[in-house]
Amino acid sequence: MSLEAVNTIASIGTLLVIAATAIAAIAQLRHMRGSNQIVALTECREVLESEPFARAMRYISHELPELMKDPQVRARLMKAPVDEELRAVNVVGNFFESMGSFVKHGIIDAEIACDLWSGIVVQSWNSLTPVLGVMRRSTGAALWENFEYLASLSEEWVAKNPNGAYPAARPHLVVEDVWRAADEAAGIYQRQ
Numbered sequence: 043m044s045l046e047a048v049n050t051i052a053s054i055g056t057l058l059v060i061a062a063t064a065i066a067a068i069a070q071l072r073h074m075r076g077s078n079q080i081v082a083l084t085e086c087r088e089v090l091e092s093e094p095f096a097r098a099m100r101y102i103s104h105e106l107p108e109l110m111k112d113p114q115v116r117a118r119l120m121k122a123p124v125d126e127e128l129r130a131v132n133v134v135g136n137f138f139e140s141m142g143s144f145v146k147h148g149i150i151d152a153e154i155a156c157d158l159w160s161g162i163v164v165q166s167w168n169s170l171t172p173v174l175g176v177m178r179r180s181t182g183a184a185l186w187e188n189f190e191y192l193a194s195l196s197e198e199w200v201a202k203n204p205n206g207a208y209p210a211a212r213p214h215l216v217v218e219d220v221w222r223a224a225d226e227a228a229g230i231y232q233r234q
Contacts, residue, residue, distance in 0.1 A: 074147075076199050082150050088143055090162065095137065098130035099162075102169045106131070111171055119173060120180040131173055131223035134166050135186050143190030145195065155192070156199035164200060 109115045118125055125134055141159075144150040151161050156163075167189065206227050208214065226232040 079150055079154075082144050083154065086144075086150070086159075087138055090159070095133065098133040099166070101130035102134055102166070102173075106169065106173065110176075112207055116176045119176045122181070131170065134187060135170055135174070137190040138163060138166055139186045140188070142190070142192030145192055146188055153199075154196055156196050160196035161201045163192055163196040167196075 115128070119126060119131070141150070141155065141163075145152045147154050170186075170189075174186060222231065
């Protein structure tokens with residue numbers, strides 16, 4: 043065999059080894075991305091299910107709307123950092139700001155995030171937009187822009203999936219409302 047043939051075969055072999063290495067590296071990167079996404083999703087779920095976050099959600103949903111009627115409360119919202127009484131505003135807003143950034147940068151897949159959490163994202167956004175309007179007077183439009191992005195994606199996802207995202211080809215299981223008659227009799231539930 044000539045030296046040229048050996049060099050050609052060696053070059054082709056080297057090319058094949060490099061190509062195989064590149065393919066393996068890409069596969070490994072995909073696995074790492076998947077692992078990172080699992081970690082991020084797990085951490086988000088843990089926060090959303092935590093008692094401090096639940097308290098903050100109850101605060102922004104039930105107490106804050108009444109407080110916002112007070113001009114002094116609105117003035118306090120324009121000062122950074124917000125005081126301890128209003129801290130729940132930042133707990134919720136900053137959490138969804140982080141989640142929105144994770145989605146925007148591809149750390150968490152947008153479809154997965156919306157499938158899991160679009161409801162709570164939209165609810166939180168709607169609760170905090172009056173507050174955000176006041177806070178942006180002093181901070182500018184960039185405050186919670188990733189939260190806004192996530193809320194926009196979530197609203198779009200809900201509009202596309204008004205009854206959820208259950209696979210169309212899969213039949214639903216029967217869910218019997220065994221307490222419906224008793225609740226109607228007690229006035230807890232009214233037929234619509």
